Amino acid sequence: MNAPADVITDAVGTSRPRLEGPEKVSGRARYAADHPMHDLAFGVVVTSPVARGRIRDIDASAVLTMPGVLGVLDHRNAPRLDPQASGFFGPDGSMQLLQSDSIPHAGRAVALVVAQTPHEAQAAADALAVTCDAHPHDTTFTADHPAGRAALTVLGEDANVGDVDAELASSPVVVDERYFTPEEHCSAMEPHAATAWWDGGRLQAFDSNQGAFDVARTLASLFSLELDQVRVRSEHVGGGFGSKGLLGPQLILATMGSMAFGRPVRVTLTRRQVFLMIGMRPATEQRVRLGADTDGSLRAIDHQAAFEISPLAEWVENCPEGSKVLYATRAIRTRITAVPLDLTPPGPMRGPGLTPGSFALESAMDELAERLGIDPLELRLRNEPAVGPVSGLPYGSRNLAACLREGARRFGWHSRDPRPRRRREGHLLVGTGLAATAFGSSAFPSTASITAETDGSYTVRIAASDIGTGSRTALVAIAAEALRVGTERIRIRIADSDLGPAWSASGSRGTPSWAWAINEAATRLREQPHDPTRPVTVTVDTAELFTGRFVREVHAYSAIFAEVTVDPATGEVRTRRLLGMFAIGRVVNPLLARSQVIGGMIMGLGMALHEEGVRDPVSGRQVNADFAGYHIPAHADVPDIEADFVPEYEPDEPSGVKGAGEIGTVGTAAAIANAVWHATGLRHRVLPIRLDRVVEEMA
Amino acid sequence: MNDDGRSDISLRVNDVTHGLNVDNRTTLLDALRDALDLTGSKKGCDRGQCGACTVLLDGRRVVSCLTLAVAAEGTEITTVEGLAPDGELRPLQRAFIQLDGFQCGYCTSGQLCSAVGMLAEHAAGWPSAATVDVSADASAQELDAVEVRERMSGNLCRCGAYPSIVRAVLETADQQAVTR
Incomplete structure (x- = not known):
């Protein structure tokens, strides 16, 4: 439970405000679209008017005479891109912008208009005549769609443990239900923006992304450049949540503009374009079957998930991941089906796969508890596994039971009447619910340099990203501990691809991965004799140490508790209390970690009650592509939220830490849905739990 | 207002007066960011739906993306950069x-x-x-x-x-x- 005995500083484990706080509260922090630049031109993206088809003509003649217009790029004159450039899982057609006359989905970029000022570019983009032939499209997702096929297994093979059918047949209590989640959007407050220019023979960019090195590498590959010809910087990023994990259209198009017009070009997506062009969490449909003995022992978990995909790029919404590690059971079967449709390629959104998967599994567990007449908390405790039920591997630190017990104590769970629709306050129905989660953790290779300066300070360089995660501040603490000095002696530089290969701020693997490289560099620096009158630098790339073998099941865990009120007349659900207990290894900075998991829970609250990308099947377009139509939680939706951590140290992970970025989101929707059931006696298996759905069920 | 759809205006921002020649369609947000390099105010949606561009006009909050720059003439505009004018955070x-x-x-x-x-x-x-x-x-x-x-x-x-x-x-x- 404790850090190694030779840790002598209090750098890790102490709450400290963010290093960049003064810049952020005074408006001085410059994001990708904020850097002043000489001779800057502005590109505005023109998007497809149809959901599938072919561009017949783009007539730029009228536009080219408009004030300030420098030119129009489309598939006929844009720089050629390497079609093999890779996204998350192989070649990614979403990056092949302005390469052909084919239109694969609504909102696809078909042209870039570049002008002297943003207004001139926008006016010209509005005036650009684009003629298309519309082809039939299909954007309607169903799990039994004839085009459905098995998803890639790159994130893990399907589970086939025991005989699921036999166990279900002999289980005295069975739950067999379907759960539905809609398209959801990361909706980071900063729209994707990039500024690109050429400096000598080098492509330079300020870009809004989650990993400057990964983006630079992909950019080089896409434009057939050498890696050292590309430099991407992303000092401040206005949120990502997965949506900025890949090389985005803003930087591809800004780069094209800078090549075509020989001057710096800035491309900022509009909010609407972010909704239409950036990968969303795909809609899912899941069937979960649970079988149990009357004492609550699970006999079988069968988790079959389907999600929508685009033919342009592979994606895996790995919904059943939690079903492979959370509970002991004799038999587990998981399947994932991908349904190709004419959509923007879906992508990662906070807790991809696990988040919709947890809604299904943890709702089903609540339904099982109801049918068994066992407390939902007790049901989970009774099914704690000794080893990974699919992998057979031993667990690393696993404190799910501690999260459940401590959370229950603080929440006052034990005074709960398990029967639904028993608690009323005036005209409101009141209910409580919980969910348990696991989120995989590991460390991936990164490069860190540490310089021992002659004044006794240290400079740490690593291409980490701080997208609001607090990594700048956390890594200073980790470096201070590794170097056995106070944090005031550490300077840090991040978010610059020139600092070398590094994992991005994604997969909840940022801090463990960057901590690993910093720890290795610090160790070698401390062991290396050197002359204190000269600066000395040690650089370590942990790729040389990475085996890719995992010998234990290492996950972060949480238990989420929710209390809701439901107005039976209006259908309004309000989250009145939300409490999360987390086991995330050692907590580097409790102030910042608490903010991060609370923010995750609020995103889960949005998923439960508000968020739904609505697609019109006739046009194939999202009809609510703005914040007036796509509702994310606002101040008034969010109660005071309690989040805390059980003491933990993960010996298999650098600095004893596990990832914290996504686990807050994962279990919250199920906890709220289960609370709505407890309040009303009615199950909501379709998200979000909208007013009309509540009213219809109550009627 | 001139015939070319532009206007010469003066904006008083954070106690400093700036003379500007702006396209009449220019929002206050764009004038602050693009003409005055006050990029603390952010464009999260450009539709008045997110509030990232909120500034104070004569002490009252407005979304600067839905305020025309020409309409802000004669007001005292305070942006985030003006909340701590002498560098000392409030x-x-x-x-x-x-x-x-x-x-x-x-x-x-x-x-x-x-x-x-x-x-x-x-x-x-x-x-x-x-x-x-x-x-x-x-x-x-x-x-x-x-x-x-x-x-x-x-x-x-x-x-x-x-x-x-x-x-x-x-x-x-x-x-x-x-x-x-």
């Missing part, structure tokens, strides 16, 4: 740092300007939808978390820093009440 800004009232920081300028305006509105006795007795002077009624959440709901934060923002605003309100 208590609200310090509370945001100490209580971690932001993560990515992109909505923060708007949250801060909105909070300054909101505290002034409450102090001036303006009720909100959450005010229990709207017939009375709202400044006499306690500013609690429910009031702050209601009054700040025009400022979206996707990182979900809401609970910390509310605490920072309430702490600042308490300090102001003490000093009044």
